[in-house]
Amino acid sequence: MTKLHSHQHDHDAGHAxxxxxxxxxxxxxxxxxxxxxxxxxxxxxxxxxxxxxIWESHRPLGAYQLLAKLAExxxxxxxxxVYRALDFLLAAGLIHKVESMNAYLGCAxxxxxxxxxxxxCDECHNVxxxxxxxxxxxxxxxxxxxxxxxxAETIELTGLCADCKAKATDAAAVGTSA
Amino acid sequence: MTKLHSHQHDHDAGHAxxxxxxxxxxxxxxxxxxxxxxxxxxxxxxxxxxxxxIWESHRPLGAYQLLAKLAExxxxxxxxxVYRALDFLLAAGLIHKVESMNAYLGCAxxxxxxxxxxxxCDECHNVxxxxxxxxxxxxxxxxxxxxxxxxAETIELTGLCADCKAKATDAAAVGTSA
DNA sequence: GATAATTTTGTTATGGTATAACAACTCAAA
DNA sequence: TTTGAGTTGTTATACCATAACAAAATTATC
Ligand SMILES: [Zn+2]
Ligand SMILES: [Zn+2]
Ligand SMILES: [Zn+2]
Ligand SMILES: [Zn+2]
Numbered sequence: 001m002t003k004l005h006s007h008q009h010d011h012d013a014g015h016a017x018x019x020x021x022x023x024x025x026x027x028x029x030x031x032x033x034x035x036x037x038x039x040x041x042x043x044x045x046x047x048x049x050x051x052x053x054i055w056e057s058h059r060p061l062g063a064y065q066l067l068a069k070l071a072e073x074x075x076x077x078x079x080x081x082v083y084r085a086l087d088f089l090l091a092a093g094l095i096h097k098v099e100s101m102n103a104y105l106g107c108a109x110x111x112x113x114x115x116x117x118x119x120x121c122d123e124c125h126n127v128x129x130x131x132x133x134x135x136x137x138x139x140x141x142x143x144x145x146x147x148x149x150x151x152a153e154t155i156e157l158t159g160l161c162a163d164c165k166a167k168a169t170d171a172a173a174v175g176t177s178a
Numbered sequence: 179m180t181k182l183h184s185h186q187h188d189h190d191a192g193h194a195x196x197x198x199x200x201x202x203x204x205x206x207x208x209x210x211x212x213x214x215x216x217x218x219x220x221x222x223x224x225x226x227x228x229x230x231x232i233w234e235s236h237r238p239l240g241a242y243q244l245l246a247k248l249a250e251x252x253x254x255x256x257x258x259x260v261y262r263a264l265d266f267l268l269a270a271g272l273i274h275k276v277e278s279m280n281a282y283l284g285c286a287x288x289x290x291x292x293x294x295x296x297x298x299c300d301e302c303h304n305v306x307x308x309x310x311x312x313x314x315x316x317x318x319x320x321x322x323x324x325x326x327x328x329x330a331e332t333i334e335l336t337g338l339c340a341d342c343k344a345k346a347t348d349a350a351a352v353g354t355s356a
Numbered sequence: 357g358a359t360a361a362t363t364t365t366g367t368t369a370t371g372g373t374a375t376a377a378c379a380a381c382t383c384a385a386a
Numbered sequence: 387t388t389t390g391a392g393t394t395g396t397t398a399t400a401c402c403a404t405a406a407c408a409a410a411a412t413t414a415t416c
Binding site: 099100119121122128130132134135138139142143146147148149150151152153154155156157158159160161162165 | 277278297299300306308310312313316317320321324325326327328329330331332333334335336337338339340343
């Protein structure tokens with residue numbers, strides 16, 4: 001697990017805040033390998049590369065975007081290739097699907113069982129995963145009150161992230177002073 | 179507004195519980211007309227019929243399923259027809275989109291502003307809309323804590339509804355006693 | 357190591373969801 | 387009655403996802 005502590009300001013990669021995104025990638029890949037070994041699963045070339053490509057940013061990646069990237073690198077370019085890789089990564093809990101975007105996102109907490117709760121920025125399209133045990137418990141209770149047995153949750157919140165809100169405020173300030 | 183109080187047991191229409199579904203339909207259509215008049219919007223034939231068809235059950239309807247039904251009745255059968263109707267109904271708040279199903283559902287509370295929170299049964303595919311102000315408030319607070327300004331929410335919970343859970347329990351009981 | 361079983365990948369085809377772009381029509385206001 | 391806005395018709399296309407079966411690679415068993 002190579003940890004590069006170089007401080008990068010890689011806005012094109014689409015992160016939510018300034019952070020060392022290589023660390024995100026390294027951690028995710030290391031976790032993936034550990035989990036696959038533990039569970040006797042095979043992290044093949046195409047699966048591993050798909051995971052890396054999804055982790056290029058904190059913006060969800062569409063299946064066909066991923067397919068194009070894989071094709072550029074010489075992988076087979078038919079849809080089943082990418083959907084199989086996605087299915088594997090989803091089943092292994094290494095990625096999430098963002099339903100409201102039909103796109104896929106690396107999971108930073110693959111090593112612990114959890115539901116994906118997402119904050120999606122309308123502006124920069126970065127997605128932050130958050131865990132809110134209180135809300136989860138409240139949802140279970142609410143469902144149970146109606147006799148409903150909860151199995152899965154799709155919690156996707158959209159709006160403006162802190163960075164984009166700051167930028168919008170700045171732009172407005174420039175607008176009024178000009 | 180024709181209220182038929184005939185008690186129907188219309189399981190094929192896909193309701194969550196026994197109820198007079200004509201009442202759901204009548205109320206929804208009446209609300210739609212009122213809202214459209216208030217807002218100077220035109221509930222044209224195709225829009226109105228689309229809304230009625232979506233309200234045939236409490237199961238979300240896919241765009242192409244809707245398109246087929248409209249086509250049967252002599253409406254234009256090209257996709258834009260149905261997507262335009264859906265866009266109108268969505269914008270008017272008369273229907274919701276269930277993102278995890280790519281399907282559309284009549285809204286029973288179109289007259290008051292609200293977010294759609296859904297309980298989706300994996301078995302019968304009925305969807306119940308529920309409103310849980312506490313959870314909404316908690317989500318806003320949670321987002322705000324991260325500097326995130328919340329705009330829209332996709333809350334879709336899947337599992338087993340009370341009816342289907344009861345049926346599953348019955349079936350299991352028969353299985354063990356046999 | 358050879359063989360068989362299992363998993364993964366290749367390949368072709370198809371189905372399902374959604375929008376772009378522009379022409380024609382309808383309706384209400386000016 | 388022209389004008390203009392909104393709505394609908396029409397064709398084409400883009401994007402998302404899976405079915406079905408063949409071939410190859412990996413693993414297990416002999
Ligand atoms: Zn990162
Ligand atoms: Zn943002
Ligand atoms: Zn009903
Ligand atoms: Zn059910």
